[in-house]
Amino acid sequence: MLAASLVRRKTKIKCMPNQTDVCAIESAVDAGEQQSRNRKIASNESQSYDCGSADGFDIESVAINGITWLLDLQNRDGGMPTFCQGWGMLPFDKSSTDITAHAIRAFQAWRKKLTHDKPWDYLHGKMQRAEERMFAFLRCLQQPDGSWLPLWFGNQYMPGEANPCYGTAKVLLALAETRREDAMTYNGLRYLLASQNADGGWGNSVEETAVVVEALAAVLAAPSAERDEPVTAAYHRGLNWLLEAVESDRFMETSPIGLYFASLWYYEDLYPIIFTASALRRALASPSMNEENL
Secondary structure, X not given: OHHHHHHHHHHHOOOOOOHHHHHHHHHHXXXXXXXXXXXXXXXXXXXXXXXXXXXXXXXXXXXXXXXXXXXXXXXXXXXXXXXXXXXXXXXXXXXXXXXXXXXXXXXXXHHOXXXXXXXXXXXXXXXXXXXXXHHHHXXXXXXXXXXXXXXXEEOOOOHHHEOHHHHHHHHHHHHHHOOOOOHHHHHHHHHHHHOOOOOOOOOOOHHXXXXXXXXXXXXXXXXXXXXXXXXXXXXXXXXXXXXXXXXXXXXXXXXXXXXXXXXXXXXXXXXXXXXXXXXXXXXHOOOOOOHHHO
């Protein structure tokens, strides 16, 4: 089991904890728990399912520990930093829009699953208050054009080498999963629609197009989402671009979108593959997915 493996390995980690990694693990454990439940149902096993254990490990306690660490990490401005709390003067402790969105998604994945009859019930209230502060942070950091700028990702061809497509997509994904449809969401969508390339992609890479397609799929899948024709059209154009990239093997081409200290650019071989797989998985689950739209 993935969850059990993560628990076993936690005592071996010697480096400084990374907020993005913790959020990813929270989401992975949540996904693993859901897959276990689906397998039990599919195999006609007992319908009663306790998310509190897997292979002898207390998954719920693992989730609680990660959430507690994230709550303690939140900065005064309501945003989430990468490594540690601070004054926001250095990349280590500076609040970031995309990282804040990761934390919101991690909280969303577990808040309704944590039982209310145990000592950690108090976390529900703390998570709610933390989320409201994070939403306020994102509202303050939204750019006049509706975009959000990430901390660790860039685009060498954009003014200031920022990557608003990546940042906006990550925030919209969190807003969609928390069912928040307000001016932030609409303005973010407005930016993504206005920045779509003529060929249907976004930015200058597979990575950017993939994260935007995933975000738009999440927005369109929201129960209360209005099937806005421009949003739907942009989504399908982007999805077609991504499918063509897969068929031509372009989805394995990397781009230097990572932006480290002192403007050091880097690329990651797995970024385009992982981002594409995540976008297509979301697309397959979308209500708007049918042959007529492709």
